[in-house]
Amino acid sequence: MKNLEGRPDNKPLNYTNPETSITPEKILLLGGGGRLGSYIKKATPNIIAFSKSDLDIRKERLLSEIIEKEHPSLVINCAAITDVLYCEENSSECWDINAKAVQKLVNAAEKVNAKVV
Numbered sequence: 001m002k003n004l005e006g007r008p009d010n011k012p013l014n015y016t017n018p019e020t021s022i023t024p025e026k027i028l029l030l031g032g033g034g035r036l037g038s039y040i041k042k043a044t045p046n047i048i049a050f051s052k053s054d055l056d057i058r059k060e061r062l063l064s065e066i067i068e069k070e071h072p073s074l075v076i077n078c079a080a081i082t083d084v085l086y087c088e089e090n091s092s093e094c095w096d097i098n099a100k101a102v103q104k105l106v107n108a109a110e111k112v113n114a115k116v117v
Contacts, residue, residue, distance in 0.1 A: 028070055028114075030057055030105070031078030040076060048072070052079065057101040064108040075109050075116045077102060 027044065031037040033051025041049045048070055057063055057079045067075070080098050081087055087094040109116045 026070065026072040026074075028067065028072035028075045029078065030055065030075065031080065034078055034080075037076075037078035040078065057105060058096050060101075060104045060108075063101075063104060064111075067105075067108040067112055067114065071112050072109075072114050075105065075114050077105060077116060 027047045029037055029040055029044075029047050029049040031052065032041045032047075032049030033053065037049065037051070041047055050066070055062065055066065057077075079101070081090075081094045087098075106116050
């Protein structure tokens with residue numbers, strides 16, 4: 001089976017960015033239990049992955065402690081609530097996870113000079 005880029009699914013991804021010449025040495029993945037996060041975790045060797053049962057990204061102190069401890073060069077955030085109907089009915093919770101927590105993530109990542117995608 002091939003992925004969207006035509007590569008076999010088991011071939012590791014190449015993270016070298018020719019525009020910035022950044023090759024992440026340590027990658028931290030948040031939302032590793034979701035649909036996208038599971039795929040990234042499977043396709044990326046040696047990634048440090050957290051699912052929502054491992055880490056609630058709304059917990060700023062814990063999030064900061066993990067980022068400081070792991071000191072990643074890249075953080076991939078796949079942690080989000082994507083069910084539109086659920087978000088309409090639970091807007092406060094969704095705002096906390098999909099917006100506020102992401103800002104806290106960016107702030108924590110900046111302290112260790114990590115890029116966030």
